[in-house]
Amino acid sequence: MSQVSRRVSVRTLDRDEWAIHRQVRLAALDTNPEAFGATLVSQQLLDEADWRRRVDDRSWFAFLDTEPVGMVRLWYDPCTKPVPEVIALWVAPPARRAGVARQLMLTAVGTAQRLAGCADLWVSLDNTAARGLYQSLGFQPTGSTQSTSDGRPEMHMRLPRR
Ligand SMILES: CC(C)(COP(=O)(O)OP(=O)(O)OC[C@H]1O[C@@H](n2cnc3c(N)ncnc32)[C@H](O)[C@@H]1OP(=O)(O)O)[C@@H](O)C(=O)NCCC(=O)NCCS
Structure with a gap:
Protein backbone atom coordinates (compact mmCIF):
# COMPACT_ATOMS: atom_id res chain seq x y z
CA MET A 1 0.00 0.00 0.00
CA SER A 2 1.35 3.44 -0.90
CA GLN A 3 1.91 6.36 1.47
CA VAL A 4 -1.08 8.11 -0.13
CA SER A 5 -3.61 5.30 0.40
CA ARG A 6 -2.60 4.98 4.08
CA ARG A 7 -3.88 8.51 4.72
CA VAL A 8 -7.32 8.06 3.12
CA SER A 9 -10.44 8.29 5.27
CA VAL A 10 -14.09 8.10 4.20
CA ARG A 11 -16.99 9.56 6.18
CA THR A 12 -20.25 11.46 6.03
CA LEU A 13 -20.39 15.19 6.79
CA ASP A 14 -21.90 17.08 9.69
CA ARG A 15 -24.48 19.72 8.74
CA ASP A 16 -21.96 22.51 9.46
CA GLU A 17 -19.56 20.99 6.92
CA TRP A 18 -21.91 21.72 3.99
CA ALA A 19 -19.19 23.78 2.27
CA ILE A 20 -17.11 20.63 1.79
CA HIS A 21 -19.96 19.11 -0.20
CA ARG A 22 -20.18 22.25 -2.34
CA GLN A 23 -16.41 22.35 -2.86
CA VAL A 24 -16.15 18.70 -3.94
CA ARG A 25 -19.29 18.70 -6.07
CA LEU A 26 -18.34 21.88 -7.96
CA ALA A 27 -14.83 20.55 -8.54
CA ALA A 28 -16.30 17.31 -9.90
CA LEU A 29 -18.62 19.13 -12.31
CA ASP A 30 -15.82 21.46 -13.39
CA THR A 31 -13.28 18.67 -13.94
CA ASN A 32 -15.47 15.89 -15.33
CA PRO A 33 -18.73 17.40 -16.65
CA GLU A 34 -19.14 14.39 -18.95
CA ALA A 35 -19.59 12.05 -15.97
CA PHE A 36 -22.64 13.69 -14.41
CA GLY A 37 -26.22 14.65 -15.25
CA ALA A 38 -26.12 18.01 -13.43
CA THR A 39 -24.26 21.02 -14.80
CA LEU A 40 -21.71 23.22 -13.04
CA VAL A 41 -23.82 26.31 -13.71
CA SER A 42 -26.95 24.80 -12.14
CA GLN A 43 -25.06 23.78 -8.99
CA GLN A 44 -23.28 27.14 -8.69
CA LEU A 45 -26.73 28.69 -8.30
CA LEU A 46 -27.46 26.72 -5.10
CA ASP A 47 -27.25 28.68 -1.85
CA GLU A 48 -26.12 27.69 1.64
CA ALA A 49 -29.58 26.42 2.61
CA ASP A 50 -29.64 24.14 -0.45
CA VAL A 69 -10.60 14.63 -2.47
CA GLY A 70 -13.72 12.74 -3.51
CA MET A 71 -17.30 11.73 -2.90
CA VAL A 72 -20.05 9.25 -3.65
CA ARG A 73 -23.80 9.23 -2.95
CA LEU A 74 -26.46 6.59 -2.62
CA TRP A 75 -29.93 7.39 -3.97
CA TYR A 76 -32.43 5.27 -2.08
CA ASP A 77 -36.07 5.47 -1.07
CA PRO A 78 -37.84 2.33 0.12
CA CYS A 79 -41.05 3.36 -1.71
CA THR A 80 -39.88 5.01 -4.92
CA LYS A 81 -36.26 3.80 -5.29
CA PRO A 82 -36.05 0.37 -3.61
CA VAL A 83 -32.80 -0.61 -5.34
CA PRO A 84 -30.19 1.88 -4.09
CA GLU A 85 -28.36 3.62 -6.95
CA VAL A 86 -24.74 4.69 -6.64
CA ILE A 87 -24.35 8.22 -8.02
CA ALA A 88 -21.94 11.16 -8.06
CA LEU A 89 -18.73 9.13 -7.68
CA TRP A 90 -15.72 11.37 -8.22
CA VAL A 91 -12.09 11.56 -7.11
CA ALA A 92 -9.83 14.59 -7.64
CA PRO A 93 -7.23 13.92 -10.35
CA PRO A 94 -4.15 14.24 -8.07
CA ALA A 95 -5.62 11.60 -5.73
CA ARG A 96 -6.52 9.05 -8.41
CA ARG A 97 -5.12 5.52 -8.77
CA ALA A 98 -4.56 5.28 -5.01
CA GLY A 99 -7.66 3.29 -4.09
CA VAL A 100 -9.79 6.27 -3.02
CA ALA A 101 -12.76 5.42 -5.27
CA ARG A 102 -12.60 1.80 -4.18
CA GLN A 103 -12.89 2.86 -0.53
CA LEU A 104 -15.80 5.19 -1.34
CA MET A 105 -17.56 2.43 -3.30
CA LEU A 106 -17.06 -0.17 -0.58
CA THR A 107 -18.69 2.20 1.91
CA ALA A 108 -21.66 3.01 -0.35
CA VAL A 109 -22.16 -0.59 -1.48
CA GLY A 110 -21.94 -1.88 2.08
CA THR A 111 -24.75 0.49 3.05
CA ALA A 112 -26.79 -0.48 -0.03
CA GLN A 113 -26.48 -4.14 0.84
CA ARG A 114 -27.64 -3.51 4.39
CA LEU A 115 -30.58 -1.42 3.14
CA ALA A 116 -31.75 -3.55 0.23
CA GLY A 117 -29.34 -6.41 -0.41
CA CYS A 118 -28.28 -5.02 -3.79
CA ALA A 119 -27.26 -1.87 -5.67
CA ASP A 120 -27.22 -0.53 -9.19
CA LEU A 121 -25.71 2.31 -11.23
CA TRP A 122 -25.31 3.77 -14.71
CA VAL A 123 -21.92 4.26 -16.37
CA SER A 124 -20.87 5.56 -19.78
CA LEU A 125 -19.58 2.87 -22.12
CA ASP A 126 -16.44 4.95 -22.71
CA ASN A 127 -15.65 5.33 -18.97
CA THR A 128 -13.16 2.47 -18.77
CA ALA A 129 -11.81 3.56 -15.36
CA ALA A 130 -15.20 3.47 -13.64
CA ARG A 131 -16.31 0.32 -15.45
CA GLY A 132 -13.16 -1.48 -14.31
CA LEU A 133 -13.80 -0.46 -10.73
CA TYR A 134 -17.46 -1.51 -10.81
CA GLN A 135 -16.68 -4.88 -12.40
CA SER A 136 -13.99 -5.58 -9.83
CA LEU A 137 -16.59 -4.99 -7.09
CA GLY A 138 -19.00 -7.49 -8.64
CA PHE A 139 -21.32 -5.20 -10.62
CA GLN A 140 -22.62 -6.88 -13.80
CA PRO A 141 -24.24 -5.35 -16.91
CA THR A 142 -28.01 -5.86 -16.91
CA GLY A 143 -28.33 -5.32 -20.67
CA SER A 144 -30.19 -2.01 -20.29
CA THR A 145 -28.70 1.03 -22.01
CA GLN A 146 -29.67 4.68 -22.38
CA SER A 147 -28.15 7.92 -23.69
CA THR A 148 -26.58 10.62 -21.56
CA SER A 149 -27.81 14.20 -21.98
CA ASP A 150 -25.00 14.79 -24.48
CA GLY A 151 -25.85 11.67 -26.47
CA ARG A 152 -23.24 9.16 -25.26
CA PRO A 153 -24.39 5.61 -24.52
CA GLU A 154 -24.37 4.43 -20.94
CA MET A 155 -25.01 1.01 -19.47
CA HIS A 156 -26.90 -0.18 -16.45
CA MET A 157 -24.99 -2.37 -13.97
CA ARG A 158 -26.24 -4.20 -10.91
CA LEU A 159 -24.58 -5.81 -7.92
CA PRO A 160 -26.69 -8.94 -7.45
CA ARG A 161 -28.13 -10.02 -4.15
CA ARG A 162 -25.76 -12.28 -2.25
C1 LIG B 1 -13.46 6.63 -11.96
C2 LIG B 1 -12.77 7.25 -10.75
C3 LIG B 1 -13.81 7.56 -9.68
C4 LIG B 1 -11.73 6.28 -10.20
O1 LIG B 1 -11.16 6.85 -9.03
P1 LIG B 1 -9.76 6.32 -8.43
O2 LIG B 1 -9.69 6.77 -7.01
O3 LIG B 1 -8.67 6.71 -9.32
O4 LIG B 1 -9.97 4.75 -8.49
P2 LIG B 1 -9.15 3.64 -7.64
O5 LIG B 1 -7.75 4.08 -7.46
O6 LIG B 1 -9.94 3.31 -6.43
O7 LIG B 1 -9.15 2.42 -8.66
C5 LIG B 1 -10.06 1.36 -8.50
C6 LIG B 1 -10.11 0.58 -9.80
O8 LIG B 1 -10.70 1.36 -10.83
C7 LIG B 1 -10.10 1.03 -12.09
N1 LIG B 1 -9.44 2.22 -12.60
C8 LIG B 1 -9.29 3.39 -11.96
N2 LIG B 1 -8.69 4.29 -12.76
C9 LIG B 1 -8.43 3.65 -13.92
C10 LIG B 1 -7.84 4.05 -15.14
N3 LIG B 1 -7.37 5.31 -15.32
N4 LIG B 1 -7.77 3.16 -16.15
C11 LIG B 1 -8.25 1.91 -15.99
N5 LIG B 1 -8.82 1.46 -14.84
C12 LIG B 1 -8.91 2.33 -13.82
C13 LIG B 1 -9.13 -0.09 -11.80
O9 LIG B 1 -9.86 -1.32 -11.94
C14 LIG B 1 -8.78 0.17 -10.35
O10 LIG B 1 -8.32 -0.98 -9.70
P3 LIG B 1 -6.71 -1.28 -9.65
O11 LIG B 1 -6.07 -0.04 -9.12
O12 LIG B 1 -6.61 -2.45 -8.75
O13 LIG B 1 -6.31 -1.54 -11.07
C15 LIG B 1 -12.01 8.56 -11.15
O14 LIG B 1 -11.21 8.31 -12.28
C16 LIG B 1 -12.97 9.72 -11.47
O15 LIG B 1 -13.35 10.48 -10.57
N6 LIG B 1 -13.34 9.86 -12.77
C17 LIG B 1 -14.23 10.96 -13.18
C18 LIG B 1 -15.63 10.83 -12.62
C19 LIG B 1 -16.27 9.52 -13.00
O16 LIG B 1 -16.05 8.96 -14.07
N7 LIG B 1 -17.15 9.03 -12.08
C20 LIG B 1 -17.89 7.80 -12.31
C21 LIG B 1 -19.19 8.10 -13.01
S1 LIG B 1 -20.13 6.61 -13.34
Whole structure:
Protein backbone atom coordinates (compact mmCIF):
# COMPACT_ATOMS: atom_id res chain seq x y z
CA MET A 1 0.00 0.00 0.00
CA SER A 2 1.35 3.44 -0.90
CA GLN A 3 1.91 6.36 1.47
CA VAL A 4 -1.08 8.11 -0.13
CA SER A 5 -3.61 5.30 0.40
CA ARG A 6 -2.60 4.98 4.08
CA ARG A 7 -3.88 8.51 4.72
CA VAL A 8 -7.32 8.06 3.12
CA SER A 9 -10.44 8.29 5.27
CA VAL A 10 -14.09 8.10 4.20
CA ARG A 11 -16.99 9.56 6.18
CA THR A 12 -20.25 11.46 6.03
CA LEU A 13 -20.39 15.19 6.79
CA ASP A 14 -21.90 17.08 9.69
CA ARG A 15 -24.48 19.72 8.74
CA ASP A 16 -21.96 22.51 9.46
CA GLU A 17 -19.56 20.99 6.92
CA TRP A 18 -21.91 21.72 3.99
CA ALA A 19 -19.19 23.78 2.27
CA ILE A 20 -17.11 20.63 1.79
CA HIS A 21 -19.96 19.11 -0.20
CA ARG A 22 -20.18 22.25 -2.34
CA GLN A 23 -16.41 22.35 -2.86
CA VAL A 24 -16.15 18.70 -3.94
CA ARG A 25 -19.29 18.70 -6.07
CA LEU A 26 -18.34 21.88 -7.96
CA ALA A 27 -14.83 20.55 -8.54
CA ALA A 28 -16.30 17.31 -9.90
CA LEU A 29 -18.62 19.13 -12.31
CA ASP A 30 -15.82 21.46 -13.39
CA THR A 31 -13.28 18.67 -13.94
CA ASN A 32 -15.47 15.89 -15.33
CA PRO A 33 -18.73 17.40 -16.65
CA GLU A 34 -19.14 14.39 -18.95
CA ALA A 35 -19.59 12.05 -15.97
CA PHE A 36 -22.64 13.69 -14.41
CA GLY A 37 -26.22 14.65 -15.25
CA ALA A 38 -26.12 18.01 -13.43
CA THR A 39 -24.26 21.02 -14.80
CA LEU A 40 -21.71 23.22 -13.04
CA VAL A 41 -23.82 26.31 -13.71
CA SER A 42 -26.95 24.80 -12.14
CA GLN A 43 -25.06 23.78 -8.99
CA GLN A 44 -23.28 27.14 -8.69
CA LEU A 45 -26.73 28.69 -8.30
CA LEU A 46 -27.46 26.72 -5.10
CA ASP A 47 -27.25 28.68 -1.85
CA GLU A 48 -26.12 27.69 1.64
CA ALA A 49 -29.58 26.42 2.61
CA ASP A 50 -29.64 24.14 -0.45
CA TRP A 51 -26.25 22.67 0.43
CA ARG A 52 -27.18 22.23 4.08
CA ARG A 53 -30.26 20.25 2.98
CA ARG A 54 -28.04 18.01 0.88
CA VAL A 55 -25.92 16.91 3.82
CA ASP A 56 -27.20 13.44 4.68
CA ASP A 57 -26.10 10.04 5.89
CA ARG A 58 -25.91 8.58 2.38
CA SER A 59 -23.24 10.92 0.98
CA TRP A 60 -19.66 9.97 1.76
CA PHE A 61 -16.54 12.04 1.33
CA ALA A 62 -12.94 10.93 1.00
CA PHE A 63 -10.14 12.84 2.67
CA LEU A 64 -6.39 12.69 2.23
CA ASP A 65 -5.48 13.69 5.75
CA THR A 66 -7.85 16.69 6.11
CA GLU A 67 -8.12 17.55 2.40
CA PRO A 68 -11.41 16.52 0.75
CA VAL A 69 -10.60 14.63 -2.47
CA GLY A 70 -13.72 12.74 -3.51
CA MET A 71 -17.30 11.73 -2.90
CA VAL A 72 -20.05 9.25 -3.65
CA ARG A 73 -23.80 9.23 -2.95
CA LEU A 74 -26.46 6.59 -2.62
CA TRP A 75 -29.93 7.39 -3.97
CA TYR A 76 -32.43 5.27 -2.08
CA ASP A 77 -36.07 5.47 -1.07
CA PRO A 78 -37.84 2.33 0.12
CA CYS A 79 -41.05 3.36 -1.71
CA THR A 80 -39.88 5.01 -4.92
CA LYS A 81 -36.26 3.80 -5.29
CA PRO A 82 -36.05 0.37 -3.61
CA VAL A 83 -32.80 -0.61 -5.34
CA PRO A 84 -30.19 1.88 -4.09
CA GLU A 85 -28.36 3.62 -6.95
CA VAL A 86 -24.74 4.69 -6.64
CA ILE A 87 -24.35 8.22 -8.02
CA ALA A 88 -21.94 11.16 -8.06
CA LEU A 89 -18.73 9.13 -7.68
CA TRP A 90 -15.72 11.37 -8.22
CA VAL A 91 -12.09 11.56 -7.11
CA ALA A 92 -9.83 14.59 -7.64
CA PRO A 93 -7.23 13.92 -10.35
CA PRO A 94 -4.15 14.24 -8.07
CA ALA A 95 -5.62 11.60 -5.73
CA ARG A 96 -6.52 9.05 -8.41
CA ARG A 97 -5.12 5.52 -8.77
CA ALA A 98 -4.56 5.28 -5.01
CA GLY A 99 -7.66 3.29 -4.09
CA VAL A 100 -9.79 6.27 -3.02
CA ALA A 101 -12.76 5.42 -5.27
CA ARG A 102 -12.60 1.80 -4.18
CA GLN A 103 -12.89 2.86 -0.53
CA LEU A 104 -15.80 5.19 -1.34
CA MET A 105 -17.56 2.43 -3.30
CA LEU A 106 -17.06 -0.17 -0.58
CA THR A 107 -18.69 2.20 1.91
CA ALA A 108 -21.66 3.01 -0.35
CA VAL A 109 -22.16 -0.59 -1.48
CA GLY A 110 -21.94 -1.88 2.08
CA THR A 111 -24.75 0.49 3.05
CA ALA A 112 -26.79 -0.48 -0.03
CA GLN A 113 -26.48 -4.14 0.84
CA ARG A 114 -27.64 -3.51 4.39
CA LEU A 115 -30.58 -1.42 3.14
CA ALA A 116 -31.75 -3.55 0.23
CA GLY A 117 -29.34 -6.41 -0.41
CA CYS A 118 -28.28 -5.02 -3.79
CA ALA A 119 -27.26 -1.87 -5.67
CA ASP A 120 -27.22 -0.53 -9.19
CA LEU A 121 -25.71 2.31 -11.23
CA TRP A 122 -25.31 3.77 -14.71
CA VAL A 123 -21.92 4.26 -16.37
CA SER A 124 -20.87 5.56 -19.78
CA LEU A 125 -19.58 2.87 -22.12
CA ASP A 126 -16.44 4.95 -22.71
CA ASN A 127 -15.65 5.33 -18.97
CA THR A 128 -13.16 2.47 -18.77
CA ALA A 129 -11.81 3.56 -15.36
CA ALA A 130 -15.20 3.47 -13.64
CA ARG A 131 -16.31 0.32 -15.45
CA GLY A 132 -13.16 -1.48 -14.31
CA LEU A 133 -13.80 -0.46 -10.73
CA TYR A 134 -17.46 -1.51 -10.81
CA GLN A 135 -16.68 -4.88 -12.40
CA SER A 136 -13.99 -5.58 -9.83
CA LEU A 137 -16.59 -4.99 -7.09
CA GLY A 138 -19.00 -7.49 -8.64
CA PHE A 139 -21.32 -5.20 -10.62
CA GLN A 140 -22.62 -6.88 -13.80
CA PRO A 141 -24.24 -5.35 -16.91
CA THR A 142 -28.01 -5.86 -16.91
CA GLY A 143 -28.33 -5.32 -20.67
CA SER A 144 -30.19 -2.01 -20.29
CA THR A 145 -28.70 1.03 -22.01
CA GLN A 146 -29.67 4.68 -22.38
CA SER A 147 -28.15 7.92 -23.69
CA THR A 148 -26.58 10.62 -21.56
CA SER A 149 -27.81 14.20 -21.98
CA ASP A 150 -25.00 14.79 -24.48
CA GLY A 151 -25.85 11.67 -26.47
CA ARG A 152 -23.24 9.16 -25.26
CA PRO A 153 -24.39 5.61 -24.52
CA GLU A 154 -24.37 4.43 -20.94
CA MET A 155 -25.01 1.01 -19.47
CA HIS A 156 -26.90 -0.18 -16.45
CA MET A 157 -24.99 -2.37 -13.97
CA ARG A 158 -26.24 -4.20 -10.91
CA LEU A 159 -24.58 -5.81 -7.92
CA PRO A 160 -26.69 -8.94 -7.45
CA ARG A 161 -28.13 -10.02 -4.15
CA ARG A 162 -25.76 -12.28 -2.25
C1 LIG B 1 -13.46 6.63 -11.96
C2 LIG B 1 -12.77 7.25 -10.75
C3 LIG B 1 -13.81 7.56 -9.68
C4 LIG B 1 -11.73 6.28 -10.20
O1 LIG B 1 -11.16 6.85 -9.03
P1 LIG B 1 -9.76 6.32 -8.43
O2 LIG B 1 -9.69 6.77 -7.01
O3 LIG B 1 -8.67 6.71 -9.32
O4 LIG B 1 -9.97 4.75 -8.49
P2 LIG B 1 -9.15 3.64 -7.64
O5 LIG B 1 -7.75 4.08 -7.46
O6 LIG B 1 -9.94 3.31 -6.43
O7 LIG B 1 -9.15 2.42 -8.66
C5 LIG B 1 -10.06 1.36 -8.50
C6 LIG B 1 -10.11 0.58 -9.80
O8 LIG B 1 -10.70 1.36 -10.83
C7 LIG B 1 -10.10 1.03 -12.09
N1 LIG B 1 -9.44 2.22 -12.60
C8 LIG B 1 -9.29 3.39 -11.96
N2 LIG B 1 -8.69 4.29 -12.76
C9 LIG B 1 -8.43 3.65 -13.92
C10 LIG B 1 -7.84 4.05 -15.14
N3 LIG B 1 -7.37 5.31 -15.32
N4 LIG B 1 -7.77 3.16 -16.15
C11 LIG B 1 -8.25 1.91 -15.99
N5 LIG B 1 -8.82 1.46 -14.84
C12 LIG B 1 -8.91 2.33 -13.82
C13 LIG B 1 -9.13 -0.09 -11.80
O9 LIG B 1 -9.86 -1.32 -11.94
C14 LIG B 1 -8.78 0.17 -10.35
O10 LIG B 1 -8.32 -0.98 -9.70
P3 LIG B 1 -6.71 -1.28 -9.65
O11 LIG B 1 -6.07 -0.04 -9.12
O12 LIG B 1 -6.61 -2.45 -8.75
O13 LIG B 1 -6.31 -1.54 -11.07
C15 LIG B 1 -12.01 8.56 -11.15
O14 LIG B 1 -11.21 8.31 -12.28
C16 LIG B 1 -12.97 9.72 -11.47
O15 LIG B 1 -13.35 10.48 -10.57
N6 LIG B 1 -13.34 9.86 -12.77
C17 LIG B 1 -14.23 10.96 -13.18
C18 LIG B 1 -15.63 10.83 -12.62
C19 LIG B 1 -16.27 9.52 -13.00
O16 LIG B 1 -16.05 8.96 -14.07
N7 LIG B 1 -17.15 9.03 -12.08
C20 LIG B 1 -17.89 7.80 -12.31
C21 LIG B 1 -19.19 8.10 -13.01
S1 LIG B 1 -20.13 6.61 -13.34
